[in-house]
Amino acid sequence: MMDQQQAVETAPVLLVVDDLAANLKLMEAILTPRGFEVHTADSGDSALVWLDQRVPDLVLLDIQMPGIDGYETCRRIRAADRTRFLPVVMVTASGNEQKLRAIEAGADDFVQKPFDQAELLARVRSLVRIKRYHDTVERQAAELADWNLQLENKVAAQVDELERVGRLRRFLSPQIARLVMESGDDSFLGSHRAEITTVFCDMRGFTAFAETAEPEEVMAVLRAYHEALGDLVFRYEGTLEHFAGDGLLVFFNDPIPCPDAPERAVRMAVAMRSRVAELAEGWRRRGHDLSFGVGIAQGYATLGRIGFEGRYDYGAIGTVTNLSARLCAYAEPGQILITQRVESGAADVAVTRSLGPLELRGMSRRIEVVEVLGLDAARSVP
Known part of the structure; x- marks a missing residue:
């Protein structure tokens, strides 16, 4: 003017x-x-x-x-x-x-x-x-041409930002994704080594159910299951590695440091068990016998972006992820099985009992396994 x-x-x-x-x-x-x-x-x-x-x-x-x-x-x-x-x-x-x-x-x-x-x-x-x-x-x-160019550049930057946020929200809780975006630091995507607590869970009886039920019914069950567990993953600020059918892998203490990782993992697992038990009541009324099992382990892994251009995930590679999967596979319906290291880290909130050293498929030695019975209501914060 x-x-x-x-x-x-x-x-x-x-x-x-x-x-x-x-x-x-x-x-x-x-x-x-x-x-x-x-x-x-x-x-x-x-x-x-x-x-x-x-x-x-x-x-x-x-x-x-x-x-x-x-x-x-x-x-x-x-x-x-x-x-x-x-x-x-x-x-x-x-x-x-x-x-x-x-x-x-x-x-x-x-x-x-x-x-x-x-x-x-x-x-x-x-x-x-x-x-x-x-x-x-x-x-x-x-001036209009210049404004248009600025607008195009701004829109392109916002699209890049949204795509970046979308990629981060694939495996991070919204609050952690927002923190990473605000700081502008996504160096954690590069390969690195860290100690993490991994949670692996899946449904019992799902394979038989999927073989006999109609595809639409299988999808409806999975949708309710994923929504329930995904909400809890984000609420407890876990890092979602992947959904694979009824299988779910979450870890804590990466990329954001989490000093109470074992405790948080156990509290999340107990909340998941309760939520799936509520869903299972409805499934049972429709004739579906489905339940839930969880395995939790703690140890070092190599983490970072894996995949190819246009399709990346954030993954963890190491014995600790395999161990949580083996514990989950061994668990009976409704059981949460953890290692001694996890028990030590969650001792302030978890009520447990030892199952002794067990042979787990794929593990070269016997593993001391502990079952989580529940949370100590006097000390646990929901």
Whole structure:
């Protein structure tokens, strides 16, 4: 807005072209007192040189000049991109023939010698006003183009941001994804090693159910199951590694440090067991015998982004993930089985009993296994 006001307040710039010094002085004497900034050129060539350096608001151009005449000068003004729309008033010494040739050369208007001062001023002011309107439109078009470019860049950045948030929310709880986005640090996606607590759970009886039930019914059960468990994963701020049918792997202490990882994992597992037990009541009324088992282990793993361009996940690789899966597979319906390390970390909230050393499929040695019976209501925060 300020630029537009300054453009309106600035004195209009005129270039007067004539080979006679007396005519140039006369034009200056008429135009300068009326608020015009007048520049002069004594030939068509010198006018074109001047126009290479600056574009005025209007050119007053005599026709009869040595070298290139006014017609040719006007044609060259029209041929140049920067002066294509520059108003040109040609000063003619005769009648209709010169006027016609002036219009054919590209002149916008003409005055005839000897000219009437009032007519000259009216024609000049009219064309200067049109030139200013044209300049305003061009300036606004340039600003609009710039705004559009900025908007496109902003939209592209927002789309990238949304895609990045979407990728993070595939495996992080919303609050953790938001924290990572606000900090701008996604270096955790690179491969690294960390101690984590892993939770693996699945449904008992699901394979037999899926073989006999209608696909729509299987999908309905899975949808309710995933919604219930997914809500709890996010509530306890776990990192979701993957859903695979009825199988679910979650871990704690990566990428966000979690000092109470074993405790949080146990509390989540107990909440999951209760939620699935509620769902199982409804499934049972429809003739589906489904239950739930959980395994929890603690140990080191290599973590980071895995996959390929366009389809990445955040994964954990290590014995600890296999161990939680084996504990889950060994668990009876409704059981939560954990290792001694997890029991130690969750001792403040978990009520447990030892099952002794057990042989788990795929493990090279016997594992001390502990069952979580529930939470100590006096010490546990729901």
